[in-house]
Amino acid sequence: MAKMGNLYDATKCTACRGCQVACKNWNQLPAVIEPFKGNYQTHESTNANTFTIVKFFEYDDVYGPKWYFCKHQCMHCEYPACVDVCPRKALYKNEWGAVLKDYQKCVGCQYCVYACPFEIPKYHKESDMVTKCTLCAERVEAGGIPACAKTCPTGALQFGERQELLAIARERVKYLRANGFPNATIYGEHELGGLNKLYILGDVPEKYGLPSEPKVSSITTFWQNIVQPWFGLLIPLALAGSAASFFTTRFLKARREQQEGGATHGTHN
Amino acid sequence: MELITKYEPDVERIERFSFVARFAHWSHTITFVILLLTGLLLFMDSRWDFLAVVFGGYRGAGLIHRIMAVIFTVVPLVCVVLNWRGFVEWWKDVFSFGKNDIKFLLKFPLEFMGFHVDIPPQTKFNGGEKMNSVVTTTSCILVAISGYIMWFPSIFPPTLVRLAYPTHDIFMIIATMMVCMHGYLGSLHPGSGESFWGMVKGTVKADWAEHHHKAWYDKQREQQG
Numbered sequence: 001m002a003k004m005g006n007l008y009d010a011t012k013c014t015a016c017r018g019c020q021v022a023c024k025n026w027n028q029l030p031a032v033i034e035p036f037k038g039n040y041q042t043h044e045s046t047n048a049n050t051f052t053i054v055k056f057f058e059y060d061d062v063y064g065p066k067w068y069f070c071k072h073q074c075m076h077c078e079y080p081a082c083v084d085v086c087p088r089k090a091l092y093k094n095e096w097g098a099v100l101k102d103y104q105k106c107v108g109c110q111y112c113v114y115a116c117p118f119e120i121p122k123y124h125k126e127s128d129m130v131t132k133c134t135l136c137a138e139r140v141e142a143g144g145i146p147a148c149a150k151t152c153p154t155g156a157l158q159f160g161e162r163q164e165l166l167a168i169a170r171e172r173v174k175y176l177r178a179n180g181f182p183n184a185t186i187y188g189e190h191e192l193g194g195l196n197k198l199y200i201l202g203d204v205p206e207k208y209g210l211p212s213e214p215k216v217s218s219i220t221t222f223w224q225n226i227v228q229p230w231f232g233l234l235i236p237l238a239l240a241g242s243a244a245s246f247f248t249t250r251f252l253k254a255r256r257e258q259q260e261g262g263a264t265h266g267t268h269n
Numbered sequence: 270m271e272l273i274t275k276y277e278p279d280v281e282r283i284e285r286f287s288f289v290a291r292f293a294h295w296s297h298t299i300t301f302v303i304l305l306l307t308g309l310l311l312f313m314d315s316r317w318d319f320l321a322v323v324f325g326g327y328r329g330a331g332l333i334h335r336i337m338a339v340i341f342t343v344v345p346l347v348c349v350v351l352n353w354r355g356f357v358e359w360w361k362d363v364f365s366f367g368k369n370d371i372k373f374l375l376k377f378p379l380e381f382m383g384f385h386v387d388i389p390p391q392t393k394f395n396g397g398e399k400m401n402s403v404v405t406t407t408s409c410i411l412v413a414i415s416g417y418i419m420w421f422p423s424i425f426p427p428t429l430v431r432l433a434y435p436t437h438d439i440f441m442i443i444a445t446m447m448v449c450m451h452g453y454l455g456s457l458h459p460g461s462g463e464s465f466w467g468m469v470k471g472t473v474k475a476d477w478a479e480h481h482h483k484a485w486y487d488k489q490r491e492q493q494g
Contacts, residue, residue: 068289088327107327109311110422114430123423128328219428223435231442232312236447242453249383249459256385 003162004140005196006149007073007169011176011184012156015054015069017042019148020155022050023073026136026147046072048124051133052148055209070208071148071157074120074133076196080110081216081246082121084224097162097196098135106130117192117214135196162210162219165198172200192216226235270296283489285393285467292347294468297409300341305445307409309336312438325423335420342413361401367483368397380460390483401451408444412437448493 020042024031037044041056052073059066080099083091090105091112109130112121121132136146144150145159158165164230171185176184180204188195192214199205205212278387285307286294307330324330350358369389377387388395394400394402415433422430456465478486 011366088315108329109331110419111434114422114427120425133290175381217428217431219431219435223431223438227435227438228312228314231439234442235445235449238449242449245383245453247383249381252383253459261483 003196004074004095004133004135004160005162005165006146007160007165007198007200009158009172010068010070011172011181011202012154013071013198014152014154015040015056016157017054018054018151018153019071020054021048022147022151023133024050026139027051027134045238046120046122046132048131050123051131057207057209059207063114065172066126068203068208070201072118072120073148073197074135075118075192076133076135077192078194078196079192081115081220083118084109085115085220087111094137098137098140099132100137101130102135103129105202114119115216115220117211117216131209148238157244161198161218162180164197169198176200176202179188226252271374272274273456273465274459276466276470280335282472283475283478283486284471285464285478286471287348287352287355289348289352290300291468291471293345293352297341300337300344301335301444301448304334304341305441307331307337308441312441316408338413338416338420341409344410351445359394359402363402365392366396368400370399373397374400380420381454381458391481393482395482395487397454401447405447405451408440408447411440412444415440 001004006240015062023029029051032043032047032049036239039056041053042204043050043053045257046053052071055070055072057068057070075098076095076099080091080093083093083099088105088107090102091099092102093099105127108123108130110123111128113119113123121130123129124131134147136144139146140159149157158168166186168190173184173186176185183203185201185204187201187205187208187210188197188200199208199210201208201210218220283314305471306320307324310317310324310327315327321327321330324333334381369391372389377397379386380422382475415437418425418430418433422433423431437459454461456466463473464481467473475486478489
């Protein structure tokens with residue numbers, strides 16, 4: 001199956017947040033009420049019961065204020081850091097690109113929470129597990145499309161094959177650049193080796209709360225690629241040294257005693 | 270071939286470790302081993318499923334790991350308070366690292382493999398034991414701190430949490446290495462002999478003490494008058 005993904009066009013989004021509601025509805029997630037922060041954004045970030053949120057950004061411009069909206073959720077990376085760090089192999093990537101989770105295996109260690117360069121997976125205290133967007137894999141496999149894309153009234157969210165979506169995105173960016181959005185760009189084509197959530201942005205990624213060069217922390221890669229596979233070998237080495245000494249000490253002692261003509265060496269060695 | 274030197278209660282013996290010190294040592298040993306086994310489940314990336322069964326699955330192991338972690342950190346602190354003088358004496362000795370200790374460390378690899386070497390007089394703790402004290406204690410403190418950060422990650426900055434994971438692993442490995450060597454040297458290594466009973470019964474044979482820890486032995490004698 002070809003890589004499937006979402007294409008989110010930030011320039012078409014009206015921040016109706018229908019996707020947020022549809023996501024909650026389909027995934028049967030309870031409402032999370034956070035204190036008012038002085039803007040229209042419902043939550044600070046994704047949380048254990050909110051897999052997707054639309055973030056609001058306001059900027060002053062010579063032509064007046066600009067108001068940007070951007071839907072944030074799991075990016076379903078081609079090379080997901082969360083899958084690498086998961087010690088229970090609960091996280092995995094399916095054949096058409098979704099990063100999924102086997103909740104039978106999750107033990108709530110939260111390694112994935114701190115490995116994700118987009119800070120998306122969140123810890124759910126009541127179940128002691130970490131939750132995130134599933135790209136509605138069960139809907140897609142039954143022939144449907146993700147709940148968020150299904151509900152989007154403006155056509156800002158589309159679901160389809162990644163290659164086709166990229167072609168659409170390139171056309172759209174070309175149009176936007178020619179029509180008053182000189183900084184328009186595609187996000188997710190090359191970032192971190194490619195994301196299965198593609199974005200059409202009307203401006204630079206930072207202005208939409210997205211890192212322009214997302215990067216897995218070097219501490220995490222050092223831990224996963226050097227410490228975990230190699231440092232542990234020191235333990236069998238110490239055990240082997242002790243085992244070797246166990247035999248050589250006794251062998252040498254026996255030989256010494258033999259040389260001394262069977263006389264014991266005394267109470268100390 | 271005997272595995273551990275026989276305990277001889279009838280000969281002259283001198284006290285090496287008080288009850289509190291021994292209690293701290295063995296409670297630390299037991300909790301360390303349980304922490305190690307429950308922790309290795311995750312470190313081994315789920316390749317040790319058979320071990321998870323022993324602790325009631327991965328969640329059971331996680332719970333045991335946390336309970337043991339609390340004992341692992343609280344008991345030594347209590348013991349330090351209860352046996353403050355012994356604690357100070359220990360660390361004073363450890364930091365009086367001198368020429369004889371360096372000589373010990375240089376000659377020790379041969380002694381370890383069973384060759385006969387002449388070692389200069391050692392204080393209560395020999396050069397190797399001093400190294401072990403410093404490395405193991407440092408590792409335990411760092412493992413404990415990083416462990417608590419991993420337990421309650423939401424109250425710490427994310428970078429610190431990310432740093433805690435490799436720290437926990439690296440110092441767990443160093444501590445385990447030291448424990449393997451220390452456990453072997455303190456029991457099955459024929460040269461160490463009496464030191465095992467020093468930590469189990471609290472006393473060691475006087476002539477062993479004179480041979481292995483001359484400086485300490487002389488001081489004890491002086492104090493006894």
